[in-house]
Amino acid sequence: MTKPIVPRRHLPTSPFSAPSVPPPKLFAVGDRVTHDQYGLGRVVGVEDGIAALVDFGSRQVRVVSPYTKMSKL
Numbered sequence: 001m002t003k004p005i006v007p008r009r010h011l012p013t014s015p016f017s018a019p020s021v022p023p024p025k026l027f028a029v030g031d032r033v034t035h036d037q038y039g040l041g042r043v044v045g046v047e048d049g050i051a052a053l054v055d056f057g058s059r060q061v062r063v064v065s066p067y068t069k070m071s072k073l
Contacts, residue, residue, distance in 0.1 A: 024049070024065070025067045027043045027052045027067070027070075027072065029045065029046055030042065030043060031072055031073075033072055035063065035070045037069060038054070038056045038059075038061055040056070040057075040073075041054040041055055041056040041057070042055050044060065049065060050064070051063060051065060052065075052070075
């Protein structure tokens, strides 16, 4: 049985800076995006904080959050 992965706690008295958490990516309908696997596309639907429906021309793909492979142009 494996232990669950728990993030390390940052102590306020530590001389090291706290790990930075990048802000979540937010997309709106009509945004032009690029995806590492599918290429250029346009957002045609958004499920708040869950997924984005993107039209890549040849097909539509539902890209699930945290959108690691997709960025806004």
